[in-house]
Amino acid sequence: MFLSPIFLIGLLAVGLPVAIHFLTRQKSKVLAWGAMDFLKKSINSASSRRQRLRDRLLLLLRTLAIIFLILSFAQPLISKFFTDSQLETVLIWDISMSTLTKGQDGVPRQEQIRQAVLDQLEGLPDHSTVRVLLAGAEIRWLKDEPLALTPNNRESLARVIKTQQVDLGGDSIAKAILLALASPSENSEKKKRNLVVIHDLQEGSWQAEEKDRWSAIDKRVSDAPNISLQLVDLEEFFVHRGSQTAVVSLETNRDTIATGSKQRFRAILRNYSEDRIYDANVIWLINDREVERLDFVELHPESELNLEQFLSIEDSGSQIVECRLEVANDPLLADNSAFLAVSSTTQLPILIVDDTQRIEKGQILPSQFIVASMGGHLSRNPKDKKAPPTQSRSVFKPRVIRSKDLVKTQLDDHLAVIIANADSLPPASYKQLKDFVASGRGLWLMMSQSDGALPSWITQLLKSLDLDSLSQTTLLESPDKKKPMRLAATSTNSDYANAIAAKNLDLSRAKITKLHQLSEVNFLDNEKLLQTPDGHHVILSIPAEPGRVILQMCDLNRSSTNLPILQTFVPIMRETLRECVGHGISIKNLDPGQLLRVPNLNSLDDQIALIITRPDGSTEQLKRLSGEFQTANTFLPGRYTIRGLQDADGKELTQIFIVKRPEDESNLIALADTKAKQLISGSFYGSKNSELEEHKGKWSLAIWFAILAGLLFLVEAILAHRLAKSRLSTSGRIELKPVY
Known part of the structure; x- marks a missing residue:
């Protein structure tokens, strides 16, 4: 292989020394001489043969010098020498959903790709090492460590490849290549690393617009002389003719x-x-x-x-x-x-404590507001205004009582208690509520009093819950009721903020006029569910292991005209109540890679382990953090199962959640084969000459041929000079002919 093969035309000049040699030979004159026999005896025939040999050697030196000089300009290349044990191959195998596309023969595209992977594996030399990187919904290694290709290992790896399933999603192929480049094996700098991409050329997975990633690949491959990157040529991507x-x-x-x-x-x-x-x-x-x-x-x-x-x-x-x-x-x-x-x-029983007797025009009862947030509504009997309101059907089953009836109410029959508005609490109810939270249930406390200091019953209740540091509050009040305080979303890691964002709610339109502000919050595990733009707490969630306490610092203006408050309050109320009573996963339908949270288990026994089964059949034990089990290992679209959960009564639950399938993999637009090769070679963005990249990893012999040509010319000059001295300095040559 030559880097500049055009110079090979110069090999035609090799005939010049030969032509000059024969054209410049001197012609001899023939003279008759009678003493020829005596002269022949005196002439050393060996000397003549040496003379002819020197002439031919001189011709050979001149010819070889010209050949080596021309080859040095043509720049011949040879592959660098690596033993089989120094060769490492990474097969980047596309197992995304688009590879399930059927060709005109009815065979899925993946079978052709799978066969190409097996062919590549079969063609690798013995004792070299190989790794297979699966480029699907989750980019992952088929085997954790490089595999030495012994006959047994080659056969076992082939069996695994034949049974590998396709993911119902896909990720960036550039991301897969970067992972392969960033995961070298031991002593990889001394090995020849060959990255082979086997892909269906579905445009969405290549993401050619990601210039930063492809430029990073270009730089990484260019800077490593022992790394090569290539694309396996498959048949043209199947252009579907059906109803996609x-x-x-x-x-x-x-x-x-x-x-x-x-x-x-x-x-x-x-x-x-x-x-x-x-x-x-x-x-x-x-x-x-x-x-x-x-x-x-x-x-x-x-x-x-x-x-x-x-x-x-x-x-x-x-x-x-x-x-x-x-x-x-x-x-x-x-x-x-x-x-x-x-x-x-079945409907989840929720107890609501509401002592509200009179409301202003245009407002609704706190209990009515809460039940509306739960997905139902309360209505009063017009004939008996003192009777508790009735509710419509929803997943929650609320029951409304007065605070004086709290002591004689069986709290264990409910999964959460919401104190919406209370004039006072009976003394015995403090221990009752403390035991309720200690049993793993939830308490929602609405600090809706707006006369400055908190009522004594709230302070006493917080102390009984070991939250007395939260009882010191100051009242923030908007000086102008026409310009109320605004609300702001919490961090994007919050399930509640995600629920609000999913509905495209404008929190800045929500209105509150009075807010109790905590002077200090010393609980590391607290979570702001809602806040003002300047960081004041509006709704705060605090773990009170094994239960949970929710503090609402205002009444959120229950005016029926304050629609943004209702829209904001609905997802917060629903998500928080599910957390208090559900004893299960926080979100049942996730995007790929989204964090899964399993909060507020009924028991905090360290021996409890939650096992998650993924769509590919693999299992994982969830990590525990601050009373919650979490995992972000949710890349594979499909159905997941969690075992080890318990309900409020301690019974084991098995829950299922879904990771959604990405939309991009459904679009079967194909990337041009030439465009894919340009991305692989680094020439798509003009950052690299693809022809030069083709010769990467090879040694050039140009300098050695140039040195040899110079040495030959030097030897030829010395030899020619010595031969010139040994010859007779005559202007011609005489050939003697004997006379008889």
């Missing part, structure tokens, strides 16, 4: 619903093809059982269709709701279903 469709998303308002109640589900269907589809069928399933069916749904070309369906879930426990799309001649079936995890339960 997908269920893009499936959503619902709440993931915990009352058993037997109807819940609204929304699905988005997308037609990626340029053809109108008239005969699509939409099937709704609960736990793989068909409950509703819509036939002959029409899908317009390159457009979306929003569907809403009310479903009634009759069984309690974790449920999987599925929306399935059936379309003929769809090349990719894996994205024709979307799943949603919901929890169906």
Whole structure:
């Protein structure tokens, strides 16, 4: 291989020394001489042979010198020498959902890619090392350590490759290459590392617009002379001719619903093809059982269709709701279903303490406000205004009492107590509430009094809960009721903030006029659920192991005209109550990589272990932090199962949650093969000459050929000079002919 092969044309000049040698030979004159026999005896024939040998050697030196000089200009290259044990190959294998696309022969694209991986493995030399990096929804190594290719290891790795399943998602191929480059093996600087990308060229996974990542790859490969990066040439990516469709998303308002109640589900269907589809069928399933069916749904070309369906879930426990799309001649079936995890339960009993007697015009009772946030509503009997209000059906089952009735109420029959507004508390209720929290349940305390200092019963209750440092508060009041204080979202790590953000709520429109401000919060595990823009607490969640105490520092202005407050309060109330009473996972439907939280377990025994089973069958024990179990290892789309949970009565629960499938993998637009090679070679952004990169990792022999040419010219000059001296200095040559 030559870096400048054009100079090889100069090899035609090799004939010049030969031509000059024969053209410049002197012609001799023939003279008759009678004493020729005596002269022949006196001439040394060996001397003549040496003379001819020197002439031919001189011709050879001149010819070789010219050949080596021309080769030095052509810059020949040879591969650097590595033993088999010094060769390490990384196979970057695309197992994203798009590889399930079927070709015209009905065979999924993944089988062709899998065979290419096996072919690469088969072609590697014995005793070299190999690693396989899976580029799917989660970029991960097939084996943790490099594998030496003995016959047994090669065979066992091939078996694993043949059984590897495809992920229902996909990630950036550039991210996978960077991980491969950043994970060298032992003594990798002394090894030849060859990174081989085997991919279906689906455009979404390549993310060619990520210039920073591809530039980082270019620099890393350029700076390491022992690393090469190449793309396996497969057949042209299958251009689908069928009806490419997908269920893009499936959503619902709440993931915990009352058993037997109807819940609204929304699905988005997308037609990626340029053809109108008239005969699509939409099937709704609960736990793989068909409950509703819509036939002959029409899908317009390159457009979306929003569907809403009310479903009634009759069984309690974790449920999987599925929306399935059936379309003929769809090349990719894996994205024709979307799943949603919901929890169906009998109504959760909640106790609300409300002593409110009179309300201003345009406002509602605190208990009415709370129940509305729970998804129901309270109404009073017009004939008996003193009777407790009744509530509509929701996942929560609220019961409203007066504070004087608290002592004679069996709190163990409820999972949370909300003190919305109380004139006072009976002395015996302090220990009663303390024992209630100690049993693993939740207490929501609304500091709605706005006359300055907190009432004595609130101070006493906080002391009984060992939260007396929170009883010192000051009242913040807006000087102008027409310019009330605003609210601000909490950190993005909060489930409550995520719930608010998902509804696109504008918290700055919410209004509060009075706020109790804590002078000091010494609890490291506290969590702000809501705050003002300048950082004042509005709703604060504090673990009181094993239970939880929620402090609300104001009444949030229950005016029916203050709609933003209601919109903000709804997700906070629902999420917090689920945390207090659910004893389960915080969110049942996650995005890939989102943090999973399992808060407020009924028991804090260190022996408790929660085991999560992932879609690929692998298991993981969740890490414990501040009374919660957490994991961010949720990259694989699909169904997850958690075992080891307990309900309020100590019974073991098995809960299911879903990680959503990314939308990008449904778009089967192919990346041009030339564009992929440009990204691999580093020439796409003009950062590298692809022709030069092709010769990376090879040694150039140009300098050695130049040195040899110079040495040959030097030897030729010395030899020519010595031969010139030994010859007769005559202007011609005479050949003697004997006469008889």
